[in-house]
Amino acid sequence: MHCALLSGPDDFEGWRTAARGLALAGVGPADIVWQAGGDAPDLFGQDRPPATAETAGFAVPKAFVELAQMAILHREPERFALLYALLVALRERPGMMEDRADPLVRRVEGLAKAVRRDIHKMRAFVRFREMQDADGPRFVAWFEPEHHIVRANAGFFVRRFASMRWSILTPDISIHWDGETLSEGPGASASDAPAGDPIEDVWKGYYAAIFNPARLKTGAMLSEMPKKYWRNLPEAALIPELVAGAQAREAAMIAAPPTPPRIRPATRPGNAQGAWAALREEAVGCTRCPLYRDATRTVFGEGPVDAPLVFIGEQPGDQEDLAGRPFVGPAGQLFDRALEEAGIDRGRAYVTNAVKHFKHELRGKRRIHQTPETPEINACRWWLDQELGLVRPRIVVALGVTAARALLGKAVTISRTRGTAIALESGAEAWVTVHPSFLLRVPDEARKAEERARFVEDLRQVGQRLKALA
Numbered sequence: 285m286h287c288a289l290l291s292g293p294d295d296f297e298g299w300r301t302a303a304r305g306l307a308l309a310g311v312g313p314a315d316i317v318w319q320a321g322g323d324a325p326d327l328f329g330q331d332r333p334p335a336t337a338e339t340a341g342f343a344v345p346k347a348f349v350e351l352a353q354m355a356i357l358h359r360e361p362e363r364f365a366l367l368y369a370l371l372v373a374l375r376e377r378p379g380m381m382e383d384r385a386d387p388l389v390r391r392v393e394g395l396a397k398a399v400r401r402d403i404h405k406m407r408a409f410v411r412f413r414e415m416q417d418a419d420g421p422r423f424v425a426w427f428e429p430e431h432h433i434v435r436a437n438a439g440f441f442v443r444r445f446a447s448m449r450w451s452i453l454t455p456d457i458s459i460h461w462d463g464e465t466l467s468e469g470p471g472a473s474a475s476d477a478p479a480g481d482p483i484e485d486v487w488k489g490y491y492a493a494i495f496n497p498a499r500l501k502t503g504a505m506l507s508e509m510p511k512k513y514w515r516n517l518p519e520a521a522l523i524p525e526l527v528a529g530a531q532a533r534e535a536a537m538i539a540a541p542p543t544p545p546r547i548r549p550a551t552r553p554g555n556a557q558g559a560w561a562a563l564r565e566e567a568v569g570c571t572r573c574p575l576y577r578d579a580t581r582t583v584f585g586e587g588p589v590d591a592p593l594v595f596i597g598e599q600p601g602d603q604e605d606l607a608g609r610p611f612v613g614p615a616g617q618l619f620d621r622a623l624e625e626a627g628i629d630r631g632r633a634y635v636t637n638a639v640k641h642f643k644h645e646l647r648g649k650r651r652i653h654q655t656p657e658t659p660e661i662n663a664c665r666w667w668l669d670q671e672l673g674l675v676r677p678r679i680v681v682a683l684g685v686t687a688a689r690a691l692l693g694k695a696v697t698i699s700r701t702r703g704t705a706i707a708l709e710s711g712a713e714a715w716v717t718v719h720p721s722f723l724l725r726v727p728d729e730a731r732k733a734e735e736r737a738r739f740v741e742d743l744r745q746v747g748q749r750l751k752a753l754a
């Protein structure tokens with residue numbers, strides 16, 4: 285029996301070194317005890333084979349390495365053994381990673397998926413409270429991850445809050461950033477973190493401002509903000525009140541006289557909503573392109589799954605990234621007003637983005653928008669295609685060149701394409717116009733008013749076309 289000693293529960297490099305040596309020595313999975321950071325009894329002595337020239341030449345598919353780096357962070361005690369069993373099996377069947385039906389591959393993928401979700405939850409639900417220490421303000425957050433993700437997530441928080449001094453306390457480990465150096469400390473308890481501060485009012489005000497009762501989906505809200513994290517989220521205190529208010533309004537709407545019929549009756553199969561929810565859930569852990577690394581979360585589309593009209597924007601902005609919803613920032617508010625003027629009910633349209641993560645660069649404390657590159661647009665096209673395949677709209681409106689490229693698969697010039705319907709393979713019509721953020725950037729007031737009127741006119745034309753198609 286061999287005992288492979290790892291320095292901690294997330295010691296991927298230690299596991300890799302030991303696993304290489306043990307596999308090359310022909311040791312079977314059943315003959316190894318994996319011991320992480322002294323949390324298991326040392327019954328069999330220690331055996332940590334060094335990395336040699338021979339073991340360094342041990343080749344495995346890149347897909348396995350990426351999967352193992354995630355799966356090893358799971359709290360499942362068997363994870364080291366499962367990964368080793370997969371490693372050994374891969375030596376016999378190098379194409380095994382492509383066999384998604386294989387029980388071992390599926391099991392390890394399940395672990396990795398749970399870890400990815402936990403990583404995204406930490407990014408979305410950590411809330412800092414301000415306190416003072418000898419060097420001035422320090423922002424402290426308490427978080428309880430499900431898995432061993434804190435070290436793996438540290439780089440994200442360093443990039444995201446580079447100019448702040450902060451600490452994230454968790455039961456297993458604490459991480460501290462002093463503006464230059466990241467350090468680690470022992471685990472903590474919730475009482476070690478401050479309970480509240482004036483920043484909470486900012487979060488509450490912001491959350492109440494973006495809360496739209498007309499689009500309330502309690503289930504989606506709870507999956508986006510699971511109850512487990514409510515006690516750490518200042519804005520969560522508002523949820524019962526906001527939900528109750530929305531439900532009262534909904535009851536009043538039910539009691540009111542019926543509204544005119546929809547432009548197009550629902551034709552989606554009964555499980556379309558479920559399929560959409562599953563798709564949205566899957567997108568939470570997407571790593572198809574590098575943009576997931578620095579953004580807070582995936583911002584998926586929203587709206588009725590039987591909407592006859594879909595709007596595609598470019599990507600979430602700073603506020604959308606924080607709120608987790610598309611078109612809630614300044615451009616989204618301008619878009620709402622323009623839709624209203626054009627006589628289009630946004631509640632009956634599905635709105636989404638070509639790219640689902642916020643691409644930006646940090647300048648001091650500010651996150652500055654960056655235009656997505658073609659590979660990122662192409663990677664994210666997979667999600668857009670799934671959304672369009674589920675919603676099956678009559679008309680899809682691309683807002684701006686990035687959305688047009690994603691929708692049409694090629695670069696287009698807006699001035700040449702706006703105002704004309706383009707037939708899509710699905711049978712739907714594509715229309716192209718500017719992105720509302722363009723209108724915010726026009727410096728000259730007279731020209732801004734002109735461009736805005738033109739944008740509203742484009743939307744009005746779309747609305748009329750939709751009525752003609754009904």
Ligand code: SF4
Nearest residue numbers: 570572573640641664
């Ligand atoms: S931008 Fe799109 S493809 Fe890239 S990681 Fe995010 S969801 Fe995935």
